[in-house]
Amino acid sequence: EPEVTQTPSHQVTQMGQEVILRCVPISNHLYFYWYRQILGQKVEFLVSFYNNEISEKSEIFDDQFSVERPDGSNFTLKIRSTKLEDSAMYFCASSDPATGGRDTEAFFGQGTRLTVV
Amino acid sequence: AQTVTQSQPEMSVQEAETVTLSCTYDTSESNYYLFWYKQPPSRQMILVIRQEAYKQQNATENRFSVNFQKAAKSFSLKISDSQLGDTAMYFCAFMVPGGSEKLVFGKGTKLTVNP
Numbered sequence: 001e002p003e004v005t006q007t008p009s010h011q012v013t014q015m016g017q018e019v020i021l022r023c024v025p026i027s028n029h030l031y032f033y034w035y036r037q038i039l040g041q042k043v044e045f046l047v048s049f050y051n052n053e054i055s056e057k058s059e060i061f062d063d064q065f066s067v068e069r070p071d072g073s074n075f076t077l078k079i080r081s082t083k084l085e086d087s088a089m090y091f092c093a094s095s096d097p098a099t100g101g102r103d104t105e106a107f108f109g110q111g112t113r114l115t116v117v
Numbered sequence: 118a119q120t121v122t123q124s125q126p127e128m129s130v131q132e133a134e135t136v137t138l139s140c141t142y143d144t145s146e147s148n149y150y151l152f153w154y155k156q157p158p159s160r161q162m163i164l165v166i167r168q169e170a171y172k173q174q175n176a177t178e179n180r181f182s183v184n185f186q187k188a189a190k191s192f193s194l195k196i197s198d199s200q201l202g203d204t205a206m207y208f209c210a211f212m213v214p215g216g217s218e219k220l221v222f223g224k225g226t227k228l229t230v231n232p
Contacts, residue, residue, distance in 0.1 A: 031218055042224040043162070043208060048217035056217035089160055095218060106212075106220060108154075108162035 002026045006092050006109035013082055013116055021077045021112045023092030032075045033093040033106065034067065036060065043091065049075065082116045089113050119144045121211050123223035130199045131231050137184075138194045138226045140209030146170075149213050151185065151192045152220070156206040165207070168192065199230045 005024040013019050025032050034046040047057040049067055066078045075094075079086055090113075093106040120143045130136035142151070153165040168176045168185050176183050180200075184193045196203055209223040 033219065035220070043210075043220075043222040045219045045221065048219050050217070056219060091162060093162075093220075105164055105167065106218075107164075110159070110161045113160075 002107075004092055004094055004107050004109035006090075006112050008112060009110065010113045011115070013114070015084060015116055016081050019079050019082055019114065021079075021090050021092075021114070023075045023077070023109055024073055025075055025092065025094030026096070026107055027073070029094035029096040029107075031055075031095045031106075032067075032069070033095075034077045035091040035093065035108075037089040037091065037111075038085075039088070046077075046090075079114075082114075084116050087114060087116045119146070119149075119211050119213070119221045121209050121221055121223035123209055123226050125226045126224070127227045127229070129229040129231055130196075132199055132201060134199055135195060135197045136199055136228065138196075138207050138209075138228065140192045140194070140223055142190050142192065142209070142211050144190070144211065144213075146213050148215075149211060151183075152210040152212065153181070153183070153192075153194045154208045154210055154222075155203075156208060156225070157202075157204070162208075166194065196228075201230050201232060204228060204230045 032049040037043045047061045048055045089111045092109040095106045149170045151168045155163045166178045180197045206225045208225045210220040
């Protein structure tokens with residue numbers, strides 16, 4: 001069964017450092033997403049990406065964040081200068097509304113736990 | 118803006134019994150999807166069941182079923198014959214098709230199934 005893959009599973013970084021979280025979405029999917037879950041809290045939408053550009057972003061997704069699909073298979077989230085409050089679980093997801101929309105389902109990766117120290 | 122409310126932070130149930138998790142939402146949209154996602158201790162988000170707003174019939178997936186009340190904007194999840202493996206966080210989520218199709222999640226309900 002196809003799945004969304006995220007690497008690394010856990011990353012520890014020092015405050016102020018740049019991090020790149022990587023995702024390989026399901027190959028025939030067209031929509032890609034990043035969500036964030038601070039420990040013990042709800043899952044929050046960060047950004048959606050379609051047709052090689054951002055289709056929507058939340059107010060959390062400020063200038064410190066960027067996304068890229070560099071090679072047609074990977075989908076990355078970069079945080080330029082990490083802050084303590086960026087510590088969270090980051091989930092990548094993909095979906096394929098082009099299949100007809102009525103079976104829309106977002107498939108999630110297993111998440112990357114980011115710890116900023 | 119859409120909001121999703123789960124009013125039960127924690128619930129517990131005995132194995133083999135039935136439990137219902139509540140979810141309400143607020144939207145001005147007429148066409149949308151509702152989902153229940155399960156997040157076990159492994160933290161992966163797993164889709165349990167989905168409901169399309171234009172369908173009056175409640176969705177069912179094996180032991181999982183929903184009670185969708187569109188006028189009341191209510192979408193509860195019923196788990197029958199609860200199993201130890203059902204222990205997890207359960208998130209209700211909302212999505213409007215046609216745009217970015219982002220999911221808006223509730224805060225979750227932590228369900229514990231006791232032996």
